[in-house]
Amino acid sequence: MKIALIITAQGELGERQLGEISYFINQSELVDPEFEIWRLAGAAPWIAENNLVALETHFLTAPQDLLLFPSGLRGTELATRLASRLQGLAFCGATKMISAEQVTFSRPIYGNAMVGCFSAGEKPWCVCVSRSSRPGALPAAATQKMLQLSNDFPPWLLEINRLEDIPRPALQRARCVLAVGQGVETLHNMERVKVLAQKLGAETGASRQVVMNAWCEMDRLIGMSGAMISPDVCIVAGVSGAAAFSAGIRDSTLIVAINNDENAAIFSQADVVIVDEMMPVLEALAEYSTQ
Ligand SMILES: Cc1cc2nc3c(=O)[nH]c(=O)nc-3n(C[C@H](O)[C@H](O)[C@H](O)COP(=O)(O)OP(=O)(O)OC[C@H]3O[C@@H](n4cnc5c(N)ncnc54)[C@H](O)[C@@H]3O)c2cc1C
Structure with missing residues (x-):
């Protein structure tokens, strides 16, 4: 099974994302996994459209069975939109994957009161992992790829307002x-x-x-x-x-x-x-x- 770990940030945050996705991998039962780490880099990484173009283009040259995204809004958006483009499965908040005869993903449901197991649909599986503060050990023999994002804005993007400066409630x-x-x-x-x-x-x-x-x-x-x-x-x-x-x-x-x-x-x-x-x-x- 070919698995790509998608890292959307640089520096400390990027390493945290890697630890979080590795934790998911450590929890999972995977048959013959082969790992690649795809690092997205560019001047305007917050433009989802540019990330999607880079991911889709690279996927066509190096198809994967499973694409793992970090937790949070950005990972959720990229996983969902990429799955739609590649006509695969989107699954968010996953805690582990079992790739036995029938592939399943699990995640907490009903306000964390139960764990739900969902059978996987069409490949590729674009999965956003659940938040974890415990970093997992990096899978051995993972090859690294740098995916360069375009610096151009998509033509429909007229204005950007950065929300980071708005104080939290x-x-x-x-x-x-x-x-x-x-x-x-x-x-x-x-x-x-x-x-x-x-x-x-x-x-x-x-x-x-x-x-x-x-x-x-x-x-x-x-x-x-x-x-x-x-x-x-x-x-x-x-x-x-x-x-x-x-x-x-x-x-x-x-x-x-x-x-x-x-x-x-x-x-x-x-x-x-x-x-x-x-x-x-x-x-x-x-x-x-x-x-
Ligand atoms: C999908 C989903 C999402 C939800 N999201 C949320 C959410 O984000 N936040 C949330 O709060 N709930 C959420 N709920 C609801 C949640 O499940 C509970 O129903 C809710 O939290 C109960 O609120 P409560 O503890 O105030 O009330 P109750 O369960 O009625 O508890 C009241 C408590 O007060 C105690 N009490 C009563 N009188 C006194 C007194 N005079 N002095 C001291 N103690 C007293 C009682 O012993 C009791 O323990 C969600 C439910 C679902 C299904």
Whole structure:
């Protein structure tokens, strides 16, 4: 099986992409794999169109069974659009591949609650791997190819606005977050939570239940469908700890969970556990922090 590892960035980020794709390969069961590393390089690497032209042109001279892209928006876009051009399969967020009699790819589904296995369709398989912070060992005997991107803009591209300079939303930048769930019980309590968060020097976040009740703005939603946060301290109050919410706070350094149910799932993720009514505890914490 011929496999290309597509690296879209230079330097440290490029090496991280390589580690991430190698991790996918290490997890997979591959029959007779032959590896090539394709490094995309050029003056304007963010123009997907130029990447696609370079990939498609090179693919025609060196066809592959499997093309592996790094995680993230860029990898997703390139994998999906290249599959469409080559009339192959696009698959995103893959954790591993089994190439036995029937080739399958797996990835987490239903908010990480289950793992789904999907049988592969038409080749080539353009697969964007899932995010991994653990770099895998590079496959032995991988040959390297440099794919030069055109420096010309496609004719339909009139203007480019770089988004890197736009600051990330406050919730994602915050060093301290107070995230509340359905346990907050009323809009009135939610208003009070916002005041307490200010006293604690925290940004307010909310579970989907709270946002759906219109007790809090949509841009405060934390979890799979909202913001993925990584504060130093995350205080989670009145949240049950559903997988879809928990995914959003897992990169926090310290998680303090408050819940009146001692069996709440959120406690398994917490560093500090407080079994109590959330509002009196938050009042006390805010009072303590202002002293
Ligand atoms: C595809 C999909 C995507 C989703 N994406 C998200 C997402 O991004 N973010 C998200 O949050 N959810 C998401 N959900 C919903 C998620 O599965 C849960 O339903 C939701 O997170 C539950 O919110 P909650 O914990 O606030 O409410 P509940 O599950 O109702 O939990 C409330 C908790 O508060 C506790 N409590 C009650 N009263 C008090 C009190 N007075 N003091 C202390 N504790 C109290 C209870 O013991 C309970 O544990 C998604 C679901 C699906 C299917």
